[in-house]
Ligand SMILES: Nc1ncnc2c1ncn2[C@@H]1O[C@H](COP(=O)(O)OP(=O)(O)OP(=O)(O)O)[C@@H](O)[C@H]1O
């Protein structure tokens with residue numbers, strides 16, 4: 001199976017004109033494996049956001065190759081890239097990037113509306129479910145300006161999860177919230193990673209947060225460096241069984257609606273897309289069945 005993220009000799013140079021150039025990334029080689037939770041640390045300006053943007057297809061490298069789930073996206077056109085972003089990647093921005101005129105519920109519904117696979121009712125139900133999962137069942141109809149920073153960030157996480165992405169990319173998801181809310185956010189991401197085996201990449205300046213992940217990458221001046229992590233104390237993040245159960249149920253519900261939606265919207269002209277999606281869903285179902293079985297074995 002292909003790795004979710006593979007970068008080969010990726011370079012990014014910003015050309016500011018007048019002979020001024022910034023080498024934001026210098027020949028980065030990086031492989032992130034399925035189900036890994038990776039933290040990226042490094043001083044301001046070392047290239048962390050640039051790296052995430054390139055992994056997510058929000059920006060193109062100047063040189064090198066970007067391969068996502070085995071697909072080379074390096075030279076993809078905007079239409080195809082948008083498709084990959086929608087289907088495979090959930091991006092949590094440092095400054096939330098919610099649509100200001102839309103409510104929390106509408107913001108979370110948006111990515112699902114674009115894929116057009118679920119019915120309006122199913123989209124709404126899933127959005128409510130996701131907002132409940134992030135602890136915002138009581139803020140469905142609030143607009144971003146009517147919510148706190150931590151609440152907006154949790155809406156942004158719910159939105160990133162909407163299309164059940166295989167890769168979650170979060171750029172300083174706790175950068176603008178208090179410590180307690182920050183831990184809630186990390187707990188949620190960790191819960192998703194452990195329960196649904198989603199691959200997660202988190203940029204953080206907080207070593208305590210970085211140490212909750214098995215792998216920490218350090219960046220310095222556009223390159224990945226190896227450096228031993230500093231020792232700090234980290235609160236325990238045991239994910240209770242009930243939370244895992246809810247995550248699994250939400251995932252199963254989404255899968256069921258998506259498969260039904262796929263059958264409903266099936267046409268002769270979309271035969272290839274239909275077959276591809278069907279294989280994808282079958283794989284996800286297989287993965288879920290394995291996770292459920294492992295959990296049952298652990299309990300039993
Ligand atoms: N659009 C741009 N045009 C020119 N230079 C840029 C652009 N975006 C980023 N840079 C430069 O590239 C380098 C890497 O920036 P990047 O935003 O990736 O840093 P970062 O590690 O995310 O920093 P921070 O921790 O402050 O968010 C910096 O020197 C920055 O000034």
Ligand SMILES: [Mg+2]
Pocket residue numbers: 048049050171
């Ligand atoms: Mg940044």
